[in-house]
Amino acid sequence: MTDPQLKTAKNRAQNDILRQRQTGDRNWTCCDLTCDNAPTMFRHIAAAHSDIVQAQTSVQLASMLQSKASTSAQDRDRDGSQEQDAEFKTRRAEKYGSDPINLTCQCDPALGTVILFYAYLPISDPLALARVHKTWFQDLELCGKVKLATEGINATLSGLSASVTEYIDRLTSLPEFEFLKLSRQAQHITQQNSGETDAALKKRRFDFFKPTEGCRHVFGEEASIKVVDEICPLGAPELSVYHDPKNKPGKLPPWEFHEKLKESEGRDDFVVLDVRNYYESSIGRFPGAITPPIRKFSSFRDYVDRNKDLLSGKTILSYCTGGIRW
Template sequence: MNAVLNVSGYKFARIDDPQALQQSLLARAAERRLKGTILLAHEGINLFLAGAQADVDALLALVRAQPGLQDFEAKRSWSGAQPFRKLLVKVKPEIIRMNHPAIAPQDGRAPAVDAHTVRRWLDQGHDDDGRPVVTLDTRNAFEVDYGTFDGAVDWRLHKFSDFPDALQAHKADLEGKTVVSFCTGGIRCEKAALVMREAGLEHVWQLEGGILKYFEQEGGAHFHGSCFVFDEREALDAGLQPLLKSPD
């Protein structure tokens, strides 16, 4: 029986005192016997947690009680066992490292496109203005090897902070096209879309909620393989079921 609720989510928002929030979230998560990782920075929060539904919901309520995080959303899936070994709550310089200080998603995000629209664009072979659509995978190469959108651009990134340099090397290939950046849950493709817009590309979108939200809303259409996740489930298929089955 799948009794463990798994949640993942992020939000770029100004957090004035991430150290104080760290202590508060750590205490609540430990009290509720949750496991996983919460990353905090002045730019926002990024979390992956699992536990009993009531306990997870209690932690999410505390997150949403913080200024700027009232509309924090978390993607939900279920598993038969706890996929995390321990609980970590850390304060970092960035909730997703890019080493590109000019990019500040907490001050305004790039335009997002929902899963249904992306599927429709891919079905018809172009966007609503007739431009060719490019899906750009912003994940690391080993993640892409588990699965990606059919025909997606893959720059074989070793780490996400390689993205700005890779963009400069390949920018010309994206000129005049509609670019949809995507990643696991949305956090990397959000920063990537801002970097591309800063570089002068006009028609850039981020896939709202990433691959996991796409799976939830559109299944595996135009996607081949599974989506790597950073826990003991290893990867999820288009039905959000783990590649590695847990014993009941």
Template sequence: MNTILNISAYKFIPLPDAVALQGTLLERALALQLKGTILLAGEGINLFLAGPAEAVRGFVSQLQADERFSDVAPKESWSEAQPFKKMLVKVKNEIIRMDHPTIQPSAGRAPAVSAATVRRWLETGFDDEGRAVVTLDTRNDFEVDQGTFEGAIDWRITKFTEFPQALLDHQADLKDKTVVSFCTGGIRCEKAAILMREVGLDHVYQLEGGILKYFEETDGAHYQGNCFVFDERRTLGPDLSAKNSVK
């Protein structure tokens, strides 16, 4: 029986008090007997938590009481067992490392497109203006190998810091196309979409909420395989159930 609620969420917002928040959030999570990882940085928050539903949602409510996080909307899935071994709260330079300091999502996002819209576009291969649509996987190669959208562009990067150079090497291939960047939960494709617009690609969108939100809000059509997640569930299928299979 699936009694453990798993959530993931992030928000890019200036957090000059990241170090102070570290202790506060760790204390709250431990008091609720949650496990997982919370990353804090000057650019925002990224969290993965699991536990009984009441405890997890209680933590989210406390977090949302801070107006900076009032609109945080976690993606949810369920599991039979706790997929994390401990509770960690870390302060980093970036909540997702890109090593490209000009990219500041809190200063303005690239346009996002909903899961339902992406599914509709992939059904025909064109966006609402008749422009050819391509999907760009911004994840690492071993994640892509577990599953991705049909025909997705995959530059075989081994870490996200390689994405900026890969974009420079391949940006000509994306010209005059509508590009939908995607990743597991939205955090990487958000930075990627901003960078693509910065280098002059005009028709770039990020898949709102990433693959997990696509699974949650659609039937998973046009996605092949499973989605790698960074916990002991290993991979999730389009029904958001654990598959525990890594090649």
């Protein structure tokens, strides 16, 4: 048994428990808690029902191991699924390799859109979602990079503006992504219940997907769709934002981060921590921020272990390219 296997079994167990607590299309009830999003109920289950999660995890793990043992080489050769899915689990380029930094293109960038987004949310079958993405990329002629894991999705992709909009519509309509409240279909229900305008949905989509002008060739001609252990490679797949109830949900909006920065001035019990790599932090950073000398995010864990005395017991304001947290 490996840590990724245990994590998958635990996610599946909590997914089953979550479904048992669902009382409507977008409502979950357990104990004295009623909520309208899956991550909140995930955290409640992890905190209040760890005994049930542990028991169900054992059941799931046994089922996974039994299923793996019963799958014969003849079955795999017959349907060819293992060979077809290998592309989702192999490296796109050689280790330590990188993409070209120069681009020659005759496209009109005004006709295209580039989006960048990530979300930590429970995905029960990342491999199935990878297959769906491959079909979407072919249908819509999209390019880019997508990482999928049981803990969520991390993606940057490009294409004609209409194609990118269609991709967003398809993704946000999937049941696992409903709690983001970015679906046009769900918007009609919200409008009836609360009178929310289309402009409000448009702004939420803009803030989440961060669309910018650009042609599809910014990522070359190939799509990279991978199933991974972590959508941001920290090197700790055993950690989960859902299984640890101490994790704080969501990101700070700019105004709140600004207020906390002012609050932290001159105080020893606050730390402003830049978790980007050293060449990003050298370009620009917040005044007084600590900039760890790391080349890649997977080195951040070692940095924290070496500097526990510096960070222990303090309020930490952290930021990276993808957002601001505390």
